Amino acid sequence: MNRREFVKLGGLGTITAGAGRWLEAQEPPKADITLRIAPVTVELAPDRVISTVGYNDTSPGPVLRMREGVPVTVDVINDTDVPEQVHWHGLLVPADVDGAEEEGTPAVPPHGRRRYQFTPRPAGVRWYHTHTMAMTDLHRGSYTGQFGFLVIESATNPGAYDQEVFLALRDWEPFFTSMFVDTDEQNQKWPQPERPAILDTRPNGLEVGATIYSINDKALGAGEPIRVRQGQRVLMHLLNASAIENRNIAFPGHQFHVLALDGNPVPSPKPVDQVAIGPGERVDAYVEMNQPGIWIMGAPEDDIRNGGLGIVVEYANQRRQPQWVAPAKPSWDYTLFGKAGAPPSTDAAVQTIDMMFEKVPRGMGKFNSFTVNGKEYPHDQEFLLKQGTRYRLVFRNRTDDAHPLHLHRHLFELIEIYGKPTAGIVKDTVVVPFYGRATVEFVADQPGLALFHCHIQHHMDFGFKALFRYA
Numbered sequence: 001m002n003r004r005e006f007v008k009l010g011g012l013g014t015i016t017a018g019a020g021r022w023l024e025a026q027e028p029p030k031a032d033i034t035l036r037i038a039p040v041t042v043e044l045a046p047d048r049v050i051s052t053v054g055y056n057d058t059s060p061g062p063v064l065r066m067r068e069g070v071p072v073t074v075d076v077i078n079d080t081d082v083p084e085q086v087h088w089h090g091l092l093v094p095a096d097v098d099g100a101e102e103e104g105t106p107a108v109p110p111h112g113r114r115r116y117q118f119t120p121r122p123a124g125v126r127w128y129h130t131h132t133m134a135m136t137d138l139h140r141g142s143y144t145g146q147f148g149f150l151v152i153e154s155a156t157n158p159g160a161y162d163q164e165v166f167l168a169l170r171d172w173e174p175f176f177t178s179m180f181v182d183t184d185e186q187n188q189k190w191p192q193p194e195r196p197a198i199l200d201t202r203p204n205g206l207e208v209g210a211t212i213y214s215i216n217d218k219a220l221g222a223g224e225p226i227r228v229r230q231g232q233r234v235l236m237h238l239l240n241a242s243a244i245e246n247r248n249i250a251f252p253g254h255q256f257h258v259l260a261l262d263g264n265p266v267p268s269p270k271p272v273d274q275v276a277i278g279p280g281e282r283v284d285a286y287v288e289m290n291q292p293g294i295w296i297m298g299a300p301e302d303d304i305r306n307g308g309l310g311i312v313v314e315y316a317n318q319r320r321q322p323q324w325v326a327p328a329k330p331s332w333d334y335t336l337f338g339k340a341g342a343p344p345s346t347d348a349a350v351q352t353i354d355m356m357f358e359k360v361p362r363g364m365g366k367f368n369s370f371t372v373n374g375k376e377y378p379h380d381q382e383f384l385l386k387q388g389t390r391y392r393l394v395f396r397n398r399t400d401d402a403h404p405l406h407l408h409r410h411l412f413e414l415i416e417i418y419g420k421p422t423a424g425i426v427k428d429t430v431v432v433p434f435y436g437r438a439t440v441e442f443v444a445d446q447p448g449l450a451l452f453h454c455h456i457q458h459h460m461d462f463g464f465k466a467l468f469r470y471a
């Protein structure tokens, strides 16, 4: 090596060292939140410990708190063998961080990590969960323990309360069955404008059921009770984090004063005896503790409550067995919480998109599938939106099951359901009764792809899904 070459190398060496220092200086700042996806065991009860995948060694994951309008950095570390997606449900965020493969969000690679950066809004109770497909693997997607509450705090006062509790409803150890395990039939009888004149009588195929339930990570009776004192006002945040089924919750002798649906304040807060909540939905309600005793709050159906879907509420200085009292018939009706609405207007400025949902029964041993306007996802022509236009979606449920329908990255206003007009109820997920119809409106103001789907994992995986695309 001659001197000239030596100098060149030395020079290069210097440049390299400099580049190293530069890289160091550019090291990204520490994230505000780190989520680690990894296998976890959940002790539902001392004799019932299940193995699943969770966030930060728990399921549900930690309650994440963010400030409305203040940018946040979340590092997601994936300690599993499969790609993952974390979806921020109910947030108005761009498609590349929304956490849906269909929208083009990059996955968190197996044994890799990915940084999500976004500005959380709007204020309210949101949630975060995995958004991967599961298909026939009941140990993937929202069948796992990858879910948690996400609270976006605003500067405004959320109201006076003495205690705040977060209650996520779950089912575990799902299985495929062709038996009707859902309980929707027991609910109210709503008008059935979408009931076909001739019903599809082909033999039913497989869907997903479960018989083990919990609120948060504990089956009824296995966890700590909610401890209250007479006269307290307890703010309850309910979330249905099930991948499978719509649920009801009752609390004997008490009423749920509903303040917000899907985290958005309702125009007419009101007390109700029972809450109905579909997968993906949230209900914020306060309860006045004015019936001293020890009570079971939980699912009205005995087999589901005894299967774990309940929690004990214990007043101070009470000694007795927890009491359950069967509630009156369900009375849940979204329109209770709305403003008087006019029937959907014929305003020419509002563009109507009709969406018809059907089930394709596949018969014994095969998986039922679902169609949107006659086709399983993906559709040749996506649903096209023009920025700034107000759209009306008419959800026509031609199936014998109630579906919780979710639109990503947008909030919509409920305009009509159960044949009743309403206004002012803003949601991201709405349960459309079987053979029923719901109409919602929203302004297309979030450019990028937006996924629409049924929040029941099996339905979504087997066709019940569509993409909205901005023209």
Ligand SMILES: [Cu+2]
Pocket (backbone or CB within 6 Å): 402, 403, 404, 454, 455, 456, 459, 460, 464
């Ligand atoms: Cu569905």
